[in-house]
Amino acid sequence: MSNRPILITASQLHAEIDNPDLRVIDGSWHLPNANRDAYAEYESGHIQGAQFFDIDAIADKDSGLPHTLPSASDFAQAVSAMGVSNTDKIVVYDTAGMFSAARVWWMFKIYGAQNIRVLDGGLPAWKAAGYGVTDKRRPPEPSAFSAEKDHSRIVALEEMRQRVDAADFQILDARGAGRFSGQEAEPRPGMRAGHMPGATNVPYSSLLNADGTFRPNSELEKHFRNEHVDPTKPIITTCGSGVTASIILLALELLGHTNTQLYDGSWAEWGSLSDTPIEKD
Known part of the structure; x- marks a missing residue:
């Protein structure tokens, strides 16, 4: 749909x-x-x-x-x-x-x-x-x-900890590859570099054409499939501060998928804490 x-x-x-x-x-x-x-x-x-x-x-x-x-x-x-x-x-x-x-x-x-x-x-x-x-x-x-x-579409820190530990949700990170891998510094001071364990990198720019318009639905579907994302299963999106994570949500909704949530604190919260698990590629 x-x-x-x-x-x-x-x-x-x-x-x-x-x-x-x-x-x-x-x-x-x-x-x-x-x-x-x-x-x-x-x-x-x-x-x-x-x-x-x-x-x-x-x-x-x-x-x-x-x-x-x-x-x-x-x-x-x-x-x-x-x-x-x-x-x-x-x-x-x-x-x-x-x-x-x-x-x-x-x-x-x-x-x-x-x-x-x-x-x-x-x-x-x-x-x-x-x-x-x-x-x-x-x-x-x-x-x-x-x-x-609508609290059902929002994830807070403690639930995010549980989801990462349980690995029962697909976590899609909209940041660029350098920030996701930990090879590039975060734009905000005091942030550790890297990503949440089990997260998949889907840079928001990969969902867009060069002119800032969304790629056709067929291309979006293929892109998610190539990243081993199953849009029919629960998804949590994240990014630096909850902004570009919304682009993934919009792309998924273009394809008719609404079983999605956004981690509002995103990396601004996760990366600033000392006890949250982090991976680097």
Whole structure:
């Protein structure tokens, strides 16, 4: 079963851009070592009507970890102020093509959005199609988003320890091969290098075309098969801080597989602890 309608093309979004029920979200975020300011880039040019979703602000700031999931009430308050309700047609994009938008898509789903799509190829695809951007912000009309966190799709540290020990779940790590193997240093200070025992490396970039769009379903299926991943069995995804792990979840959902969870603490948590088991290749 294919669920490709999760994605929307630039031309499809352009055709809907004046729909009063449409809510466009710029979910851009960059790694700390990228030296990019996502909000400043949003202010200088974004898709008409887009509101900025800051994953560092809409987060549990008491967790001690980067952008972990906020409470349901905090999420509801933040997106209501953006003018978003549960039944709006929501489209998320980012400036990289496909990076942090998948995380925002997943967050909206976790908290109960009914109609949430991702712009395939993001802002680069929008511009490549010849569509313009604006630096004018449209003040949102506050709405009412009712949020309830779906804990069944989230894995916390103690459960992650159990899953690693039991080796009863497929663990897919979206980081690049160098970080997964421990040959490259982590971008955040204080992190040990390597990966969780039993994890499989599925770099998020391996699921995308060079332009940041998702590879066709047939290629995604073949890629997972080549990595000895069985999408019909339970899967937990992880990465550096829970962002690109969402790209694997989106790819799996494109193929109709939803027996998936995300380890929200990801390597920012696992790699910073002294008693979590780590392997290096």
